[in-house]
Structure formats: C-alpha cells, structure tokens
Amino acid sequence: MKSVNLAGSLTNVMSATGHDMKFPKFSAPTLLLLPAIVVLAAVIVLPLLFSLYSSFTPFRLTKPESIWVFIGFRNYVSVLTNIEFWTAFGRTVLLLTVALNAEMFLGLGLAMLVNKATHGQRLLRTLMMFPMMFSPVLVGFQFKFLFNDNIGFVNNALQSLGLTTNAIPWLIDGNLALFSIIVAEVWSSTAVFAILILAGLLAMPQEPVEAARVDGCTPWQTFRYVTWPYLMPFAFIAMTIRSLDVARAYDIVKIMTDGGPAKRTELLWTLVGRTAYSDARMGLANAMAYISILLSILFTVYFFRKLAAARQQIGAEW
Amino acid sequence: MAPVTLKKLVKSYGNVDVVHGIDLEVKDREFIALVGPSGCGKSTTLRMIAGLEDISGGIIEIGGKPVNDLPPRARNISMVFQSYALYPHMTVRENMGFSLKIGKVAQSEIDTRVNEAAAILDLEKYMDRRPSQLSGGQRQRVAMGRAIVRKPDVFLFDEPLSNLDAKLRTQVRTEIKRLHAKVQSTMIYVTHDQVEAMTLSDRIVIMRDGHIEQVGTPEEVFRRPATRFVAGFIGSPPMNLNEATVADGKLVFAGGQSLPLPIEFRNKVAAGDKLIFGLRPDDIYPTGHGLNSGEATDVHEMELPVAITEPLGNETLLFVTMAQREWVSRMLNPRPMGAGEMVRFSFDLSQAHLFSPETGKTLRG
CATH class of the missing domain: 2.40.50.140 (Nucleic acid-binding proteins)
Incomplete structure (x- = not known):
C-alpha cells in the first residue's frame, strides 16, 4: 500500500509540475510497471521482433547489408519443403518420445524404490540428483568416451564379458548413434522424473492405498488403480519440463556426434545452429527456429491439458 | 460372519512393545469397541486384524482359521478409515463397486449390490459425484457403503467419526448402529470416545498402554469397573x-x-x-x-x-x-x-x- 501511495503522490507531484514542463501523465500502475516494461522490451521483445523480421530476409552474417532485403515467406517455404528439416523434425520427435518414456519408467521405478527405503532416504535423494548437477557438455564428453568403439568402456565391458567379439560402432552407425544419445539423455535427466514422482509419492495419503489392500487388491492392482492415478499429475509436470528440454536438445548431441554420422543424428536445434553459424544463413535459421518453437509449444499445450485432466481426476486442491 | 480370536497378540517396533500379548474373543455378529486414550494400542490391534501391520507375536484367527500370514485381501474383511480413504479419482459408484470389480464379480451383480448399499445409506443422489464434491458425512457414508458391498466376514472401523462435527457424529453413529442391525456381521470398532463405545457396542474392550484393562458390556464397565483407570475413563463427567x-x-x-x-x-x-x-x-x-x-x-x-x-x-x-x-x-x-x-x-x-x-x-x- 505504501509504495502505491508513494507512487500516487509521485504522479501528483509530476502532474503538478509536469503541466509546465510537458511531462506525459502516467497513472500509478503504469508508472510502477514501467521499469519492468522497459527491461522486458529491451531484453526480449526487441530481439524477438528483430529475429522475426530477419526470418523474412536472406540475412547472412557475412553480408550484413542483406538484412535490408525483404523476401517475404521465401525462407519459410524453403524450410517447409526441405526434406533435411523434416527429417530432423521427425528425429527430434522420436528422441522426445523414446527418451521421455524411458525416463518416466526409470524415474518411476527409482522413485518407488527410494520411497521404500527406510534408512538414508535423504542421502539417496541427493545421490539420485547427481547426474543433474553435471554440465550437459561434460555428460556428452563422458558418453562419447564410454561409447568409443576402440577405447570405450562399453565395448570393453561387452568384450570382457564375452557377449560380443566385435567392436560395436556405437557412435558411427546411424541408428546406434541415436540410441547412444538417448542413453546419455536418459542418464542425465531421469532424476527430473524421479524427483517429481517421489514428491508425489511422499505427498500421497496412505489410507487409500491401505483401503485398496483391504478391498482385495494385489500390489500390482493397488499401483495400477490407486497409486498411479495419483502420481499422474506429477509425471505430467515432469513431462512438460522435460519435453521443453529435449525439444531444444543441442549440447549433448553437439559433443557426442555433432549431428553425424552423415547427419543421421541431426536434430532441430543442431540443424538450426549449423545453418545459423556454420553456413551463416541467419535468416533461414531464424525461420527454422520459429517453426521449431511451434513444436515445443504444441507439446507443452498437450501435456498441460493432460495435467489439468489428471489433476481434476484426483480432485487435487493445488 | 465369523468370530475373531486374538491369542497373546504382541506388536513391537524394534525394542518397544506397543501391544503386550492381549487375548480377546469376539463372537460371531458381535459389535465390539476397542476404546482407550491415544497410544494405547487399539488402532495397532485393529490394523493387525486387518493385515495392514505385521504381527510380532501371537495368533489372530478369523472364523477359526489363523490369518497371521494372509495378506489383507485374503482375510475377507472391510475397513472404514478415519480419513474416509476414498479413491479420489473414482465416482461414488466406482468407489463402492471397486472391490467387487477387482474380485471379478459380474457387472450386474455389482450394480445390484452397490444400489442396495446406496439405498441403505441414502446415497442414491450422489452416485456419480467424486469424493471431492461430497461433505464429510457423505464421504463417511460412502466409505461405509464401500465396506458393505463386499459382504465381509468382519467390519473394522478405525475412529470413523473423529473427522465429523458433533452433530453429524451423532447421526452417523446411529447409522452405524442401524447398519449393524441390518447386516448382522462381526464388527470391531476403534474409538477414543467412550460415548461412542458405550452407545454402539455389545461389549467394550478398554485398553491402556498395550494391555486390556477390562472387557465387558457397557453396563458392566460402567457399574463395575475392574480398575481405577476404567473407572476414570468411562462416564462423563468422570468419576x-x-x-x-x-x-x-x-x-x-x-x-x-x-x-x-x-x-x-x-x-x-x-x-x-x-x-x-x-x-x-x-x-x-x-x-x-x-x-x-x-x-x-x-x-x-x-x-x-x-x-x-x-x-x-x-x-x-x-x-x-x-x-x-x-x-x-x-x-x-x-x-x-x-x-x-x-x-x-x-x-x-x-x-x-x-x-x-x-x-x-x-x-x-
């Protein structure tokens, strides 16, 4: 209240003196919001408008004057008719689907195990979050080393165990390379699901579970009909966060395969990055980026719908 | 329909005994109340009968058969919880029919039994609502309905009225009494409220610190308390x-x-x-x-x-x-x-x- 009054009196002062000095008259709310508006405009709105504009030009970093050439939707047309873009798009969706599902199942399992722990649960929770503490770039390097076909740990282990005699070309074969990237993604981010689902488990009332046991449910049925519906909103929150994360996947891929071999692991954002900086075709890259953002928005909307439905299902009061 | 027998029943957590070898015979169709102050072991005893707590020592028999090693689902019991424990994502109808659905009972039979229970408890108007759309008293009635439809051998009540306000408590109390008259099952009822115990039960078991102080009809425990504790616990204002x-x-x-x-x-x-x-x-x-x-x-x-x-x-x-x-x-x-x-x-x-x-x-x- 006090600050509003202050602002109110400030406007009074301003309008009193401003009449002579021709200051514009702002209402108190506008005046209070002004700093935020100015910062947001400078940091977000202007760059956004600029990038949007540049997606309608053949702007190349090497030819600054090309920013002034307006070519309409030509960039968008060439992106949308470009098979390379659509392959990367499809591959990103594939990565998203496989990685998120794997992370959810593993995270769920992990959360349920940690929830069962009677001693040292706090320590386990902390340990569980370790992968999240590493920089994705380092995770990329680590897995690049693990999956190296000559000196990598994975092949070494497989051969020592006698499971295979050949060196498996993890990062060289197109399909295996995507698989390896998924493994790295899952390793580094399963904790997001585990933590959120564990939060759900800890918040869950125990009586319905006990009621289900008395009602004749086997442990599996108890999970299926009582525990899981309760955890669903938490899983969807994790899905939303992670879908945004994976849809902009760049760092791990850049380090592990750099989109290779032969563009078999090219994802949307590695493609955008390559177009923008290696090819220096900023205008085209921005057009791609705007289309890619649609993908993220689509997934977010989808998961938020699911989340709302799941929350309503369990009558959640949050 | 079954008697329940506790023989030298013990529950301990680590080195701490919370139930010290209690003996109790609940007759078929009897309404028994376990009553005592908090921490006396009454809820733990009930949860052992339900199978929700492991038994540390002694034997529990339902219908003459030891059930120590049976999971809750194999004991043919129903339990009504203090917090209602309804499934929040199911409608009233689904809540009540859930155990039968799990038990693979035919849908027509489920409908008959659920409707029957709804009629007994006056819940017909609310069958398609979810628990969050019901009042406390209605939720507790749904929880009772869920217990009834199973036609269990034994009903277990764990302080079912504690979360209700005073007026509702008397109403639901009467309903539980009416329910017992109708379904004619063995009922074991845990409460810390001696008035509930007195008004509802055929016999009262007064517990304290994991021991049974006295077992008797409401009249007996009131007129002839066996211990000073019972004398002080039963009756209001206290002796x-x-x-x-x-x-x-x-x-x-x-x-x-x-x-x-x-x-x-x-x-x-x-x-x-x-x-x-x-x-x-x-x-x-x-x-x-x-x-x-x-x-x-x-x-x-x-x-x-x-x-x-x-x-x-x-x-x-x-x-x-x-x-x-x-x-x-x-x-x-x-x-x-x-x-x-x-x-x-x-x-x-x-x-x-x-x-x-x-x-x-x-x-x-």
Missing part, C-alpha cells in the same frame, strides 16, 4: 477418585474429613489400609435431587459449600470442595444455586468403588 485411609470404619481423606466405609466393603479392608475411593457425580447430589433418592440403602449426608455451578438445563453440575479436593456432583431437576451456598449433599455409598492404589484393581473381588 471422582480420591485417596483415603481406613480408620475406625471410616474413610479418612486428606485434611481429616471422612466418609463412612461403604457397607459392601466393610469386610474387605482393614484399618490403616490406603486406597482410592471412587464415586460418580450421579451418586453425589444435593439431598432430594438424586437419581435414586428414595430407595438408596447406604447414604451419608453432609453439608458442603458449592464452589462453581455449571447449569446444563435438565441438570446442573456442582463443583464442591471437600478434603482439599474438588468433587463433581450432578443435580437433577435443578434449582437455581449460587457459588458459595452451603448445601446438604447425599453420598450414595452403595455405588462407591474402592481401588488398590498400587495395582489400581478394584477391591470388590
């Missing part, structure tokens, strides 16, 4: 309990005031014995305002000052100071009375109780 010493056929209290030794106990105590004297507020009354004024056989009268009065309409509670202690008296057909007034009180000693101060047991024998 007046005060230390006294026997001398010259009298009970001498702190400060020198005395009452004659009740006739019933004359041969059971000796001079010099220390004991606990108990008398219910109903049995201390301003002369002429008692329950059995005309026919009492062992009455002692005494003039005492009234310290505080609590009028309740049909009766007034009087707080009287005697022997440096406050005694509660219940005046029926009350007349207006002010603090400080000297009043002639009748002590109906035929209703008195004497307990050993060491063991807490009654001296009635």
Whole structure:
C-alpha cells in the first residue's frame, strides 16, 4: 500500500509540475510497471521482433547489408519443403518420445524404490540428483568416451564379458548413434522424473492405498488403480519440463556426434545452429527456429491439458 | 460372519512393545469397541486384524482359521478409515463397486449390490459425484457403503467419526448402529470416545498402554469397573477418585474429613489400609435431587459449600470442595444455586468403588 501511495503522490507531484514542463501523465500502475516494461522490451521483445523480421530476409552474417532485403515467406517455404528439416523434425520427435518414456519408467521405478527405503532416504535423494548437477557438455564428453568403439568402456565391458567379439560402432552407425544419445539423455535427466514422482509419492495419503489392500487388491492392482492415478499429475509436470528440454536438445548431441554420422543424428536445434553459424544463413535459421518453437509449444499445450485432466481426476486442491 | 480370536497378540517396533500379548474373543455378529486414550494400542490391534501391520507375536484367527500370514485381501474383511480413504479419482459408484470389480464379480451383480448399499445409506443422489464434491458425512457414508458391498466376514472401523462435527457424529453413529442391525456381521470398532463405545457396542474392550484393562458390556464397565483407570475413563463427567485411609470404619481423606466405609466393603479392608475411593457425580447430589433418592440403602449426608455451578438445563453440575479436593456432583431437576451456598449433599455409598492404589484393581473381588 505504501509504495502505491508513494507512487500516487509521485504522479501528483509530476502532474503538478509536469503541466509546465510537458511531462506525459502516467497513472500509478503504469508508472510502477514501467521499469519492468522497459527491461522486458529491451531484453526480449526487441530481439524477438528483430529475429522475426530477419526470418523474412536472406540475412547472412557475412553480408550484413542483406538484412535490408525483404523476401517475404521465401525462407519459410524453403524450410517447409526441405526434406533435411523434416527429417530432423521427425528425429527430434522420436528422441522426445523414446527418451521421455524411458525416463518416466526409470524415474518411476527409482522413485518407488527410494520411497521404500527406510534408512538414508535423504542421502539417496541427493545421490539420485547427481547426474543433474553435471554440465550437459561434460555428460556428452563422458558418453562419447564410454561409447568409443576402440577405447570405450562399453565395448570393453561387452568384450570382457564375452557377449560380443566385435567392436560395436556405437557412435558411427546411424541408428546406434541415436540410441547412444538417448542413453546419455536418459542418464542425465531421469532424476527430473524421479524427483517429481517421489514428491508425489511422499505427498500421497496412505489410507487409500491401505483401503485398496483391504478391498482385495494385489500390489500390482493397488499401483495400477490407486497409486498411479495419483502420481499422474506429477509425471505430467515432469513431462512438460522435460519435453521443453529435449525439444531444444543441442549440447549433448553437439559433443557426442555433432549431428553425424552423415547427419543421421541431426536434430532441430543442431540443424538450426549449423545453418545459423556454420553456413551463416541467419535468416533461414531464424525461420527454422520459429517453426521449431511451434513444436515445443504444441507439446507443452498437450501435456498441460493432460495435467489439468489428471489433476481434476484426483480432485487435487493445488 | 465369523468370530475373531486374538491369542497373546504382541506388536513391537524394534525394542518397544506397543501391544503386550492381549487375548480377546469376539463372537460371531458381535459389535465390539476397542476404546482407550491415544497410544494405547487399539488402532495397532485393529490394523493387525486387518493385515495392514505385521504381527510380532501371537495368533489372530478369523472364523477359526489363523490369518497371521494372509495378506489383507485374503482375510475377507472391510475397513472404514478415519480419513474416509476414498479413491479420489473414482465416482461414488466406482468407489463402492471397486472391490467387487477387482474380485471379478459380474457387472450386474455389482450394480445390484452397490444400489442396495446406496439405498441403505441414502446415497442414491450422489452416485456419480467424486469424493471431492461430497461433505464429510457423505464421504463417511460412502466409505461405509464401500465396506458393505463386499459382504465381509468382519467390519473394522478405525475412529470413523473423529473427522465429523458433533452433530453429524451423532447421526452417523446411529447409522452405524442401524447398519449393524441390518447386516448382522462381526464388527470391531476403534474409538477414543467412550460415548461412542458405550452407545454402539455389545461389549467394550478398554485398553491402556498395550494391555486390556477390562472387557465387558457397557453396563458392566460402567457399574463395575475392574480398575481405577476404567473407572476414570468411562462416564462423563468422570468419576471422582480420591485417596483415603481406613480408620475406625471410616474413610479418612486428606485434611481429616471422612466418609463412612461403604457397607459392601466393610469386610474387605482393614484399618490403616490406603486406597482410592471412587464415586460418580450421579451418586453425589444435593439431598432430594438424586437419581435414586428414595430407595438408596447406604447414604451419608453432609453439608458442603458449592464452589462453581455449571447449569446444563435438565441438570446442573456442582463443583464442591471437600478434603482439599474438588468433587463433581450432578443435580437433577435443578434449582437455581449460587457459588458459595452451603448445601446438604447425599453420598450414595452403595455405588462407591474402592481401588488398590498400587495395582489400581478394584477391591470388590
């Protein structure tokens, strides 16, 4: 209240003196919001408008004057008719689907195990979050080393165990390379699901579970009909966060395969990055980026719908 | 429909015993209340019967068969929880039919039984709502409906009325009583409220610190409490309990005031014995305002000052100071009375109780 009054009196002062000095008259709310508006405009709105504009030009970093050439939707047309873009798009969706599902199942399992722990649960929770503490770039390097076909740990282990005699070309074969990237993604981010689902488990009332046991449910049925519906909103929150994360996947891929071999692991954002900086075709890259953002928005909307439905299902009061 | 037998039942958490080898026989179709203060082991006992807690020692039999190693689902029991424990994502209908669906009962049969239970509990209007759209009393009725449809051998209630407000509590209490009359099953009911225990049950089990203090009908535990604890726990307001010493056929209290030794106990105590004297507020009354004024056989009268009065309409509670202690008296057909007034009180000693101060047991024998 006090600050509003202050602002109110400030406007009074301003309008009193401003009449002579021709200051514009702002209402108190506008005046209070002004700093935020100015910062947001400078940091977000202007760059956004600029990038949007540049997606309608053949702007190349090497030819600054090309920013002034307006070519309409030509960039968008060439992106949308470009098979390379659509392959990367499809591959990103594939990565998203496989990685998120794997992370959810593993995270769920992990959360349920940690929830069962009677001693040292706090320590386990902390340990569980370790992968999240590493920089994705380092995770990329680590897995690049693990999956190296000559000196990598994975092949070494497989051969020592006698499971295979050949060196498996993890990062060289197109399909295996995507698989390896998924493994790295899952390793580094399963904790997001585990933590959120564990939060759900800890918040869950125990009586319905006990009621289900008395009602004749086997442990599996108890999970299926009582525990899981309760955890669903938490899983969807994790899905939303992670879908945004994976849809902009760049760092791990850049380090592990750099989109290779032969563009078999090219994802949307590695493609955008390559177009923008290696090819220096900023205008085209921005057009791609705007289309890619649609993908993220689509997934977010989808998961938020699911989340709302799941929350309503369990009558959640949050 | 089955008797439930507990034999030397023990529950311990680590080194701490919370239930110390209790024995109890619940007859077929009997309504038994387990009552006691919090931490007395009553809920733990119930949860062991349900199979939700492991049994540390002893045997539980349902219908004559030991069930120690059976999971809850194999015991054919129903349980009503304090917090209702409804499935939040299911409608009332689905909640009530859930156990049958899991048990692979035919849908037509499920519908019949659910509708039947809904009719008993007056829930027909709410069948398609979710628990979050119901009031506390309605939720508790749904929880009872969910228990009924299974037609279990034994109903278990874990403080089902604690979360309801006072008015609703009396209503649902009556409904539980009606339910027992209708479904004719064995029911075991845990509560810390002695009024619920008294009004509902055929027999009451009073527990304290993991032991059973007394098992008996409401009448028995009220009239003939086996221990000082039962005497103080059952009845409202609680029984007046005060230390006294026997001398010259009298009970001498702190400060020198005395009452004659009740006739019933004359041969059971000796001079010099220390004991606990108990008398219910109903049995201390301003002369002429008692329950059995005309026919009492062992009455002692005494003039005492009234310290505080609590009028309740049909009766007034009087707080009287005697022997440096406050005694509660219940005046029926009350007349207006002010603090400080000297009043002639009748002590109906035929209703008195004497307990050993060491063991807490009654001296009635």
